[in-house]
Amino acid sequence: MVYSNERAKSNQAHLRRWPVNTVPYDDELLSSWLVRVSFDHFTAPLILTSYLWGNWRAWTFDLDRELSVARLNKLSVCSGISVSQLQRMSLRSTIEKISRTNLIQQSMWPWVVARHTRNLNTYRYQPFCPKCLKDDSEPYFRRTWRLSFVTVCTKHLCQLLDCCPHCKQSIEPHRLKTKTLTECRHCHQNISAEPSKRANGKLIKITNELINSIDEPNTGARDIFHQLEFWIAALRKLSISKSTTHKEIFSGLVDAKDRKLISSCRGVNFNFLTVESRSVILKYCNIANSDLLAQELSRLSSQGLSSSFMTSLLTIPPLTVLNFLGLTWPPESNTKRACPQSPIIIKKAPRPRPLVEKSWELLLRKHRLGKL
Structure with missing residues (x-):
């Protein structure tokens, strides 16, 4: 005791x-x-x-x-x-x-x-x-x-x-105060008693591939999840874009019944989303090998997806995306010769982006704004 x-x-x-x-x-x-x-x-x-x-x-x-x-x-x-x-x-x-x-x-x-x-x-x-x-x-x-x-x-x-x-x-x-993990702390009913919704077949396959890639040797797990992060960011940015080209690309990638749910998740980090929201997004993510990813990027590029859009999704784009665009990382910068007559102006540095995103997520969750 x-x-x-x-x-x-x-x-x-x-x-x-x-x-x-x-x-x-x-x-x-x-x-x-x-x-x-x-x-x-x-x-x-x-x-x-x-x-x-x-x-x-x-x-x-x-x-x-x-x-x-x-x-x-x-x-x-x-x-x-x-x-x-x-x-x-x-x-x-x-x-x-x-x-x-x-x-x-x-x-x-x-x-x-x-x-x-x-x-x-x-x-x-x-x-x-x-x-x-x-x-x-x-x-x-x-x-x-x-x-x-x-x-x-x-x-x-x-x-x-x-x-x-x-x-x-x-x-x-x-x-909990009772000796069972299957009891709801609030209503005290059995959380394992109700049947659950059958999962999408494609999502089951994707989840299996992701889980198996973690512990299997020579699978390049970091590259696979880097590509997954790229697809998640691409879908979420396309869903809220006002560009006609981006709207057409998004309509071609996502079914009509799921478009509203994906766009409603704007401003909230993927890890804060509910199971339902995350499952809908993951269902449309392509985590295939690098060759198939390059083919998909080529297809989307022909539909009007620009290279600037692809490189703006993540701080460091996946290697497959960089190779497709013919870029290197870090990007080469064209440095200009400083003018000695120009005065030096010290500007206040902006807040880091992760801090701004986290503050925004907490604000949304605190006031229960939008569908998470």
Whole structure:
């Protein structure tokens, strides 16, 4: 039994091995395992983390991304599970294989479903497959469900859910007090009881290819996800363009029933979108090999898609796009000789684009503007 008064320094006991050994599943999220550990010890997840880490408000952070070595050491002492195994339960090892940027704890990570938290309340950060939870001998949440490019279950061929099918509230397992992960914290109904929507066949194929490319050697996972990032940006920019040429290209790429949904996601980062919105966008993304990508770019170029549009989508365009356009990176700049008579004017630097985009996303979510 873990008691609720562990936050007080005078009441803190020395950490020792827990009496119950809760073995994590191979593909289980760290947060899911912590919730199951708390249930096995007849306590709440918030009390368990207070016992481990004192006044640190663990559940206001995204524990699935990574934990510091000091906190992992404490968790390892109590659970008997090695630090390396605990690290494998986090998302860092997966994202490092597919991301081109350095992962900073305080910033948003690429390809991770964003965890928007206000106090202990979270918004749609935990997608799940109801059929998987129903079939489990002991329900748990998978790591792949937190990846933003995974919107379907490739086992049951159905679309994931990111809210309770009964009350439409967010799934918040860290706030549960009963010994089951399939209960909705808000309406207390079974989230695995309702049938889920059958997934699109093309989307299932795309998701399978993306997941398999992560761990297979010599697949160039970073290049594949770089191309996927390019297609997502292209579709989203075409959907809001006022150019007649761009509207015609967008109409040729996307079905009429999905155009309005894609255009309604303007201004919101892909990782903040709901499962439904992300699945619609991914359905039209081409992640084929470089040769087929070059052919598709050639076709779109003949329809009027300019090279400036292709290079404006990402800070660094994919290598296939650069080769198609005959460009190099970084681009060669034509430096002009400075005029000695010209006065030096110091201008205030603008805010970085990521900070502006993040502020805009938080503003939209705070006031619930637009369809996310």
